[in-house]
Amino acid sequence: MGIERSLELSNSDALVAEEMEAFAQREVLPYASSWDKAEAMDPEVIRSLSKRGWLGALAPEAYGGQDMDPLLWGRFCESIGTASSSLLGLPTVHGMAIQAIARWGTDAQKETVLPMLASGEAIGAFALTEPEVGSDAANVQTVAEATGSGFRLTGRKRWITFGNIANWFVVVARLEDKPTAFLVPSTNSGLKITPVKDMLGFRSAELANLHFENCEVTEDAILGRPGFGFSHVAGTALDHGRFCIAWGCVGLAQGCLSASMEHAQEREQFGKPISEHQLIQRLIADMLVGTRAARGLCLEATALKRAGDPRVIMETSIAKYYASQHAAKASRDAVQILGGTGCSSEGHVERYFRDAKVTEIIEGSSQIQQLIIARHGLMQHRKEKRKKATNP
Amino acid sequence: MSDQSAVIEDIREFLGQFVSDPSVPVDQDLFGSGLVNSLFAMQLVLHIEAEYGIAVSNDDLDLDNFRSLQAIAGFVGRKRGD
Numbered sequence: 001m002g003i004e005r006s007l008e009l010s011n012s013d014a015l016v017a018e019e020m021e022a023f024a025q026r027e028v029l030p031y032a033s034s035w036d037k038a039e040a041m042d043p044e045v046i047r048s049l050s051k052r053g054w055l056g057a058l059a060p061e062a063y064g065g066q067d068m069d070p071l072l073w074g075r076f077c078e079s080i081g082t083a084s085s086s087l088l089g090l091p092t093v094h095g096m097a098i099q100a101i102a103r104w105g106t107d108a109q110k111e112t113v114l115p116m117l118a119s120g121e122a123i124g125a126f127a128l129t130e131p132e133v134g135s136d137a138a139n140v141q142t143v144a145e146a147t148g149s150g151f152r153l154t155g156r157k158r159w160i161t162f163g164n165i166a167n168w169f170v171v172v173a174r175l176e177d178k179p180t181a182f183l184v185p186s187t188n189s190g191l192k193i194t195p196v197k198d199m200l201g202f203r204s205a206e207l208a209n210l211h212f213e214n215c216e217v218t219e220d221a222i223l224g225r226p227g228f229g230f231s232h233v234a235g236t237a238l239d240h241g242r243f244c245i246a247w248g249c250v251g252l253a254q255g256c257l258s259a260s261m262e263h264a265q266e267r268e269q270f271g272k273p274i275s276e277h278q279l280i281q282r283l284i285a286d287m288l289v290g291t292r293a294a295r296g297l298c299l300e301a302t303a304l305k306r307a308g309d310p311r312v313i314m315e316t317s318i319a320k321y322y323a324s325q326h327a328a329k330a331s332r333d334a335v336q337i338l339g340g341t342g343c344s345s346e347g348h349v350e351r352y353f354r355d356a357k358v359t360e361i362i363e364g365s366s367q368i369q370q371l372i373i374a375r376h377g378l379m380q381h382r383k384e385k386r387k388k389a390t391n392p
Numbered sequence: 393m394s395d396q397s398a399v400i401e402d403i404r405e406f407l408g409q410f411v412s413d414p415s416v417p418v419d420q421d422l423f424g425s426g427l428v429n430s431l432f433a434m435q436l437v438l439h440i441e442a443e444y445g446i447a448v449s450n451d452d453l454d455l456d457n458f459r460s461l462q463a464i465a466g467f468v469g470r471k472r473g474d
Contacts, residue, residue, distance in 0.1 A: 104449075104450050104453070105450065106450055138430060224453055227455060230430055231434060232433060232437070239434070310406075310436075310438035314435075372431065379409055379412070380409060383408045
């Protein structure tokens with residue numbers, strides 16, 4: 001299967017990408033630290049994203065979205081990731097809901113919910129993680145019981161990004177012991193939403209805990225089919241989530257690099273800018289190379305996504321794993337280069353440092369990615385060996 | 393080789409990326425036997441969509457369509473209108 005490797009944006013998309021970058025620098029970056037301190041996202045910036053059509057851009061055109069090209073979406077995530085990881089969490093989870101519904105929803109679900117999500121009139125979120133279930137996500141404990149007219153959900157979901165302001169949740173529960181996804185509106189009287197505060201990073205990502213108690217939903221609330229809630233519905237959503245986080249980490253690392261170079265050329269010690277000290281140069285070189293490598297892996301995944309190639313799932317895992325690890329290292333080194341300034345919340349790198357750590361955990365921890373990637377590599381190796389043995 | 397046999401061999405080749413030994417009986421339950429996991433399931437969907445130009449939708453989410461090599465080939469054939 002041939003894949004077009006030279007990825008370029010169309011002329012019109014290139015202009016949009018410039019607009020996205022300018023938006024992130026002008027309307028997000030200057031305010032990101034104050035949102036972080038307030039532990040709340042400014043509704044105005046969400047309205048701005050919606051007004052520009054970017055929040056719901058991945059929805060199919062037939063439902064009011066743009067079917068946005070994956071490369072332009074990646075560039076969008078990179079731009080927002082440079083400015084605010086918390087804000088990046090919004091298109092990530094909103095897009096996860098959109099992708100899950102667009103891919104596996106019934107016509108009625110698509111017609112009812114997608115236009116609202118596409119316009120940004122409603123916010124979508126993804127509810128998988130539970131107090132006792134993180135990486136072992138197929139083993140969720142939230143239960144759905146048939147009631148005759150629909151289902152009753154009982155259980156708890158934890159740390160749901162933008163759960164505080166979401167209007168629709170994609171919820172994974174067990175129905176007759178089969179992982180099953182449900183589409184649940186936040187207005188359901190059996191759903192209690194509690195804000196989560198004082199987290200290490202993503203502090204303005206409007207995290208919430210969800211408590212389902214006698215949460216009655218109608219029969220048509222099932223998204224996909226019983227038994228396919230984790231493998232297919234969550235699988236689709238998480239693949240999108242990893243794609244967004246990977247690109248966002250490239251942006252975060254780029255932010256670290258820019259801040260480090262700026263500071264290193266201005267700050268003088270021992271009679272010369274610290275950028276002329278070789279140990280600082282070493283940190284900057286590693287930051288620069290790692291950021292380019294992460295971007296290269298994201299581009300590889302993007303090319304496969306454009307082509308609808310099944311390898312996109314593994315390549316996205318690889319990109320997310322590497323980009324998040326690199327972002328964490330780049331942010332550590334940026335704090336080191338900036339010294340006391342890097343530890344101060346007056347700048348951005350202290351926030352980058354806290355947010356980058358979180359990216360190693362969300363949408364599949366680094367350890368889960370390592371397991372998946374290593375198994376994949378070993379299987380590929382065995383397959384090659386089998387091929388050589390058959391055709392020496 | 394019939395169309396169905398060709399699809400079975402193609403899926404077997406694809407399966408080889410995920411398991412040590414893809415020479416399984418055509419009617420072996422791939423999921424029930426624990427041979428493959430959820431990652432395979434989604435990649436299988438993308439593979440048959442890309443390879444055979446079909447769209448897998450909500451209505452197709454039935455384990456009987458994906459349970460074995462034979463089931464997958466039968467599903468692909470039905471979707472293509474063979």
